[in-house]
Amino acid sequence: MNFGIVGAGIAGLGAAIALRRAGHHVEVYEKSTFKREIGAAILLTPNANRILRRWGFDFDKARPVDFKQYRLLNATSLEILDRDGFEDVEERFGARMCAYHRVDLHSGLRELAEKAGATINLGAEVVDVKPEDGVVTLATVQTVQKDLWVLADGSRCPFLETISGEDNPTKKIGKSVYRWLAPMDKVLEHPDAKKLWNGQGAGFCTFSEPKAGITMVTYPCRGGTLLNCAVFHDTRVEEINAMDWNADSSHERVLQMLENCHEVVKHIPHTAEQMKVYTVTQRPPSKRIWRGRMLCVGDVVHHMLPTHAQGGCSALEDAAALEILFDASTISPNAGDLAKRLELYTQLRLPRSATTQILSSTNPWLTMEQVAKKTEEIRQFYEGNLVDWPKGLEPWSAPIREFFYGYDAVGEAEEAMKYRDGGRLPEGWKWFGEVDKAMEV
Ligand SMILES: Cc1cc2nc3c(=O)[nH]c(=O)nc-3n(C[C@H](O)[C@H](O)[C@H](O)COP(=O)(O)OP(=O)(O)OC[C@H]3O[C@@H](n4cnc5c(N)ncnc54)[C@H](O)[C@@H]3O)c2cc1C
Structure with a gap:
């Protein structure tokens, strides 16, 4: 065909x-003609990396960084507020959890598509x-x-x-993201940065500054040479229409937002050449x-x-x-x-x-009534087991990992093909594989 x-x-x-x-x-x-690079990273979890591995994706060339941990720090005092380990993720789910420079992922996919014989018209x-x-x-x-x-x-x-x-x-949610890639060697020139990153397992190092209502998410990509940084904040008037990934912002605006943060947090944007801003949107299914x-x-x-x-x-x-x-x-x-x-x-x-x-x-800062509403929304699409609230609200919690990372897209599709003559999956069907059972609490 x-x-x-x-x-x-x-x-x-x-x-x-x-x-x-x-x-x-x-x-x-x-x-697009892909002349403008997207300077950002992307994390892929085992449910996706399993698919890339099946296709023969060149991981060595893309140089993603494996995630070992999540840390949440107070952006002012650097006190550790929360920590979780990802050390067992690869063994539990049979594939990597790793972050790519978006350009490296995109180039790897494009190379695979062209090698497979697809024609790409730019x-x-x-x-x-x-x-x-x-x-x-x-x-x-x-x-x-x-x-x-x-x-x-x-x-x-x-x-x-x-x-x-x-x-x-799509609807705006009232939040925007300042984003940039910082050269890791320059970040580490600050003595406190060494304490934060040297000898630590790679992964999220997230800074929270509740007074200004900001969260700064950082994680490494491209073999650990770059630190991907994203500051989620309330959308400013001048950013309302920044719907393009490449909309420009400035160091001044970012630093203004980080005013109350620790010196090392403020040092990170100084090391980057460009600041971009993106206004976050979402849409119901x-x-x-x-x-x-x-x-x-x-x-x-x-x-x-x-x-x-x-x-x-x-x-x-x-x-x-x-x-x-x-x-x-x-x-x-x-x-x-x-x-x-x-x-x-x-x-x-x-x-x-x-x-x-x-x-x-369903973000952690939503109230439980909103969570109940979300469950009702899900029920319009799926009858199977769901994460237990409120545990499931934590983005990296065990039930969330089971739900997302344990899903075998190929295996599910192979099972579904058994029903192709009738063109319908069985009545009351839930996911065929282990994910649904793993969600039982
Ligand atoms: C801040 C942020 C962080 C994120 N982090 C992650 C993460 O860590 N992990 C993760 O899995 N996801 C993440 N995502 C989501 C992820 O980036 C998107 O889901 C994914 O990039 C969507 O890919 P897509 O191909 O569907 O769409 P796009 O990436 O938008 O690609 C669409 C393509 O279509 C082209 N196009 C558009 N219109 C036309 C047209 N009329 N004719 C021809 N071509 C056209 C565009 O130029 C573009 O190349 C994040 C998103 C945001 C906003």
């Missing part, structure tokens, strides 16, 4: 690798879609027809409403994710808060499911066949991605 993919982010490149592995022709249309913006005909229009006015399109053009996808039939725009010959994946479907570092991981889970469910030897471009398989995909993926999305929107 001929597949078209809109967008070459994690979701689009993941889908390209998966669908080539499944035996299809794949052409990707990406509006500077190719899609401006219109006709789902029933399998046709998209490019900004050049050229139209392209495929048997099936995968829409992976991110959280601001303008075509979602056409596919889902719902008016479900869509109930319908395909129409005609088009399927939505990645942030188009499940744009979520970064609470559990699961947005990119979920995009890779989507791709893994595509590889199994759209195996070329089991599917034809006939519209009826496709509809049945797209429905099976929805039944498999939507409960998982919607639950992930809603859990990620």
Whole structure:
């Protein structure tokens, strides 16, 4: 079959690798020319790294940093407020928990997609879609027809409403993030920085400053040479429309925000060349994710808060499911066949991605009434066992790890394929693997 993919982010490149592995022709249309680097890192947990390993991803080249711990510090006194270890994560879940420079992850995925035989067209913006005909229009006015399109053009996808039939725009949550990458050798020039990082297991070193309402999350990437830094704060007026990852900010603004923090915390932004700002948005899950010959994946479907570092991981889970469910030897471009398989995909993926999305929107500072509401929301998508509240509110708690990291996207898809003739998963179905049982409390 001929597949078209809109967008070459994690979701689009993941889908390209998966669908080539499944035996299809794949052409990707990406509006950007990738000339501007995204200077940020991304953490992938075992549920995602397991998929990369299956695909033969070159980890050595990407040089991700394995996470061993989480530390929460008072940003003024540097007193340790909380600590948790990740030392057992790889053994428990059979894959790494590690942070990549986004560019390294993206390059590795692109290399894999091209090696597998996918064609990637850069500077190719899609401006219109006709789902029933399998046709998209490019900004050049050229139209392209495929048997099936995968829409992976991110959280601001303008075509979602056409596919889902719902008016479900992204909403700002009132928080923005100053972000930058700091050279680790320069960070360590401060004597107190040495105490914080030297001889410590890599991972999150998070600073909390409740008076100013800020949280500064830091973690290393690119073989430990760079420290990824993100200061979550209340959105300032001038940042309201900073919806692009590359919107500029300034050292002055960041330092103003860190005014009451310890000297070593203030030293970190000084070591970076550029400051960027990004205004955080979220969206509730869509109930319908395909129409005609088009399927939505990645942030188009499940744009979520970064609470559990699961947005990119979920995009890779989507791709893994595509590889199994759209195996070329089991599917034809006939519209009826496709509809049945797209429905099976929805039944498999939507409960998982919607639950992930809603859990990620449930931040620790919400009240318990809001948590009850979140459970009700999840119940519209998934009937299985859920994390026990309030323990499950802690982003790195044991139940949360079981829920996210224990999920085997390939295994789940293989089980789902046993039901492909009927096109429906069994009544009352919960996840096939261990995750559901592990959530029993
Ligand atoms: C602050 C922050 C921290 C995060 N941390 C983590 C983390 O640690 N771990 C994790 O797993 N996730 C994390 N995420 C989430 C993760 O970044 C996203 O879920 C993931 O990048 C989504 O990938 P995507 O491919 O769906 O979308 P995108 O990355 O947005 O890619 C979409 C692509 O489509 C292209 N495109 C857009 N429109 C068109 C068009 N009309 N035609 C052609 N191409 C188009 C874009 O140029 C882009 O290349 C974080 C998010 C934020 C905001």
